[in-house]
Amino acid sequence: DVGTSVSDMSDPYGKEPRRHVALKPSSRKPFNAEPPLPLLADSLITPNELFYVRNHLPVPDVDAASYELELNDELSNNEKTLTLQDIRKYPKHTITATIMCAGNRRSEMTKVKGVKGLSWGQAAIGNATWSGARLCDVLKDLGVEDGKTDALHVQFEGLDTDPASMPYGASIPIEKALDSHGDVILAYEMNGEPIPRDHGYPVRVVVPGVVGARNVKWLGRIIVSKNESDAHWQQNDYKGFAPNVDWDTVDFKKSPAIQELPVISAVCEPLEGDQVEVKEGKIKVRGYAWSGGGRKIVRVDVSSDGGHTWQATDTLESDSSRHPHAWGWTLWTTEVPVGKGAKTGSEVELCVKAVDSQYNTQPENFANIWNLRGVLANAYHRVQVKLKF
Amino acid sequence: DVGTSVSDMSDPYGKEPRRHVALKPSSRKPFNAEPPLPLLADSLITPNELFYVRNHLPVPDVDAASYELELNDELSNNEKTLTLQDIRKYPKHTITATIMCAGNRRSEMTKVKGVKGLSWGQAAIGNATWSGARLCDVLKDLGVEDGKTDALHVQFEGLDTDPASMPYGASIPIEKALDSHGDVILAYEMNGEPIPRDHGYPVRVVVPGVVGARNVKWLGRIIVSKNESDAHWQQNDYKGFAPNVDWDTVDFKKSPAIQELPVISAVCEPLEGDQVEVKEGKIKVRGYAWSGGGRKIVRVDVSSDGGHTWQATDTLESDSSRHPHAWGWTLWTTEVPVGKGAKTGSEVELCVKAVDSQYNTQPENFANIWNLRGVLANAYHRVQVKLKF
Ligand SMILES: [Mo]
Numbered sequence: 001d002v003g004t005s006v007s008d009m010s011d012p013y014g015k016e017p018r019r020h021v022a023l024k025p026s027s028r029k030p031f032n033a034e035p036p037l038p039l040l041a042d043s044l045i046t047p048n049e050l051f052y053v054r055n056h057l058p059v060p061d062v063d064a065a066s067y068e069l070e071l072n073d074e075l076s077n078n079e080k081t082l083t084l085q086d087i088r089k090y091p092k093h094t095i096t097a098t099i100m101c102a103g104n105r106r107s108e109m110t111k112v113k114g115v116k117g118l119s120w121g122q123a124a125i126g127n128a129t130w131s132g133a134r135l136c137d138v139l140k141d142l143g144v145e146d147g148k149t150d151a152l153h154v155q156f157e158g159l160d161t162d163p164a165s166m167p168y169g170a171s172i173p174i175e176k177a178l179d180s181h182g183d184v185i186l187a188y189e190m191n192g193e194p195i196p197r198d199h200g201y202p203v204r205v206v207v208p209g210v211v212g213a214r215n216v217k218w219l220g221r222i223i224v225s226k227n228e229s230d231a232h233w234q235q236n237d238y239k240g241f242a243p244n245v246d247w248d249t250v251d252f253k254k255s256p257a258i259q260e261l262p263v264i265s266a267v268c269e270p271l272e273g274d275q276v277e278v279k280e281g282k283i284k285v286r287g288y289a290w291s292g293g294g295r296k297i298v299r300v301d302v303s304s305d306g307g308h309t310w311q312a313t314d315t316l317e318s319d320s321s322r323h324p325h326a327w328g329w330t331l332w333t334t335e336v337p338v339g340k341g342a343k344t345g346s347e348v349e350l351c352v353k354a355v356d357s358q359y360n361t362q363p364e365n366f367a368n369i370w371n372l373r374g375v376l377a378n379a380y381h382r383v384q385v386k387l388k389f
Numbered sequence: 390d391v392g393t394s395v396s397d398m399s400d401p402y403g404k405e406p407r408r409h410v411a412l413k414p415s416s417r418k419p420f421n422a423e424p425p426l427p428l429l430a431d432s433l434i435t436p437n438e439l440f441y442v443r444n445h446l447p448v449p450d451v452d453a454a455s456y457e458l459e460l461n462d463e464l465s466n467n468e469k470t471l472t473l474q475d476i477r478k479y480p481k482h483t484i485t486a487t488i489m490c491a492g493n494r495r496s497e498m499t500k501v502k503g504v505k506g507l508s509w510g511q512a513a514i515g516n517a518t519w520s521g522a523r524l525c526d527v528l529k530d531l532g533v534e535d536g537k538t539d540a541l542h543v544q545f546e547g548l549d550t551d552p553a554s555m556p557y558g559a560s561i562p563i564e565k566a567l568d569s570h571g572d573v574i575l576a577y578e579m580n581g582e583p584i585p586r587d588h589g590y591p592v593r594v595v596v597p598g599v600v601g602a603r604n605v606k607w608l609g610r611i612i613v614s615k616n617e618s619d620a621h622w623q624q625n626d627y628k629g630f631a632p633n634v635d636w637d638t639v640d641f642k643k644s645p646a647i648q649e650l651p652v653i654s655a656v657c658e659p660l661e662g663d664q665v666e667v668k669e670g671k672i673k674v675r676g677y678a679w680s681g682g683g684r685k686i687v688r689v690d691v692s693s694d695g696g697h698t699w700q701a702t703d704t705l706e707s708d709s710s711r712h713p714h715a716w717g718w719t720l721w722t723t724e725v726p727v728g729k730g731a732k733t734g735s736e737v738e739l740c741v742k743a744v745d746s747q748y749n750t751q752p753e754n755f756a757n758i759w760n761l762r763g764v765l766a767n768a769y770h771r772v773q774v775k776l777k778f
């Protein structure tokens with residue numbers, strides 16, 4: 001059928017990969033989707049096929065055999081091109097790191113007042129092992145070393161492009177890029193397999209502790225610079241603002257680009273509206289908690305009365321990495337008591353808040369952290385459920 | 390007068406230094422005091438004589454000429470003793486760093502429910518320049534280097550002792566101690582002068598971004614270890630707990646020792662109860678904001694209606710250091726509009742909240758962060774004032 005074939009060829013989204021049926025799309029072109037919350041809480045390491053997908057542009061069709069990564073230091077004018085083979089020659093470094101979209105939980109913030117952005121639930125987050133070459137090792141061979149450069153930023157360009165052939169772009173501060181414990185890697189494996197197409201095949205830069213938007217997929221170019229990336233997503237998106245700032249008054253130059261994300265948590269089970277069985281006066285609740293910047297989760301408090309009383313969860317599960325290099329999330333489980341007067345059909349509001357190793361905690365409500373782009377939605381997660389005795 | 394002299398000799402607090410009359414004591418033996426808030430906001434660098442004093446024990450009377458610092462690596466059994474002269478031989482490193490007591494603003498948390506601890510206002514915090522030898526340089530000469538030790542903690546002992554001759558003690562994680570950008574220093578100067586007696590003469594370890602309690606004064610011993618300090622202040626104090634934990638149920642082993650402090654802010658002027666002049670519909674408000682862990686303040690929001698509406702402050706003043714090595718605080722000033730119906734005598738509630746470079750922000754109220762020791766009191770600062778037109 002020539003018609004269909006021609007149509008596919010002209011559609012920039014004609015070569016998208018197959019996706020797991022469980023992923024719930026918030027948009028199809030570009031493809032953006034998250035897994036069901038209970039599945040997310042089932043394992044400390046999120047399976048590749050259930051990892052949320054956040055694409056800004058069509059997925060490029062990259063041939064690993066001819067893949068090239070361009071490197072450029074704008075200060076020394078040093079340049080280099082690496083093949084996948086070249087990248088694999090560097091010592092293979094493996095980390096466990098959570099990646100989260102800045103818009104995770106946006107659908108809750110939207111209830112205060114509308115925002116622009118995809119309507120994410122609570123599952124635009126995942127935790128995986130990533131293997132590859134350390135960025136600091138690769139940059140050293142380009143002549144860029146900690147304490148020996150005047151560069152301030154490292155820019156990344158993807159091989160994904162818009163209709164005008166402009167690539168996706170982002171940058172990170174030089175401190176993170178050159179930190180020998182910063183664990184920024186040019187990853188070619190995700191959970192022990194070649195990185196799936198939706199997650200950046202063949203090479204994605206993983207910047208642990210930092211917002212998904214800077215973990216550039218299908219990495220095509222690295223530029224060491226005095227300047228931030230001038231890409232739209234660095235300059236005019238992925239920034240926070242005070243609640244009074246609207247689209248008439250916003251000045252994107254006034255806010256810093258989001259890098260490390262603040263502490264967040266969510267209930268993964270039960271779900272909003274569920275009827276939940278009460279056993280010995282308690283109900284079972286589980287979910288995740290995470291903080292950017294390598295901060296570790298040290299406590300998760302859960303309430304079954306809308307936040308009037310709290311108890312710390314019994315079980316926190318995480319990998320063994322220590323602050324300030326704890327890049328992975330924490331799964332938590334607890335049995336929380338319900339009020340004495342409760343009976344079958346009673347409605348209760350579950351809430352969760354986490355505390356990280358800097359003793360930062362979450363804001364109570366969305367009103368005071370509302371922002372026009374609906375990012376950084378880390379207020380207490382509140383879930384209404386009905387009890388069943 | 391022999392009587393008085395004998396009496397002074399037998400009082401462990403008989404040799405305390407003179408203090409500035411503006412310092413308001415929360416206790417006298419040991420001496421603990423904070424300056425008036427408006428003075429605190431007057432300069433980015435807090436003058437030595439106005440810097441809050443938090444002493445746990447009597448101030449030791451140390452002779453710089455005979456001062457000795459003992460060093461011990463429990464893993465290699467390497468030992469060393471340094472004189473002040475020896476410490477001065479290391480490259481002199483100067484940083485600007487804020488130090489804050491974990492109990493700063495406790496008096497606000499107490500209003501929710503009583504806690505144990507000194508009743509601090511909002512001024513148990515100060516910002517100074519500190520000069521001395523880098524701890525990582527000194528430890529390198531002891532044979533302790535990043536990546537080459539199995540130690541997990543560095544312990545500090547003060548020369549201040551309790552009636553049983555036990556010294557004040559604390560420890561920090563090895564990651565902070567050996568981080569070449571961690572800026573932990575054995576400081577012998579505060580704001581360009583020898584460190585005053587109340588602040589640790591002749592040597593204080595300054596651990597920037599970390600709670601005051603680990604910035605041990607009158608430093609007498611450093612121990613590199615697999616273990617945390619077993620001192621009371623590390624094990625059974627300076628920890629956070631969930632709001633439901635009381636003195637009957639508390640298990641200090643279950644919470645991590647506070648190290649880096651979370652984001653905080655306060656209004657320094659006007660003060661609670663002040664009558665404030667309205668000019669062109671606005672009142673002037675100023676204060677400080679700070680975050681531990683080298684996070685920089687990126688925005689301060691102020692409200693004049695109890696937190697219903699907010700605007701970002703116009704002016705943020707800080708030193709030029711960048712995330713994640715921004716150890717110093719930020720002073721802010723703004724003119725915030727008051728509601729249209731307001732007239733002379735109208736009462737308004739000012740609130741402030743800050744956002745740091747990890748986009749962490751403060752909790753709205755104290756109820757959900759209440760803890761039995763009254764530490765980490767970083768909810769929005771709320772100040773009731775009366776307007777004058
Ligand atoms: Mo994102």
Ligand SMILES: [Mo]
Pocket residue numbers: 443489490491492601602
């Ligand atoms: Mo303290």
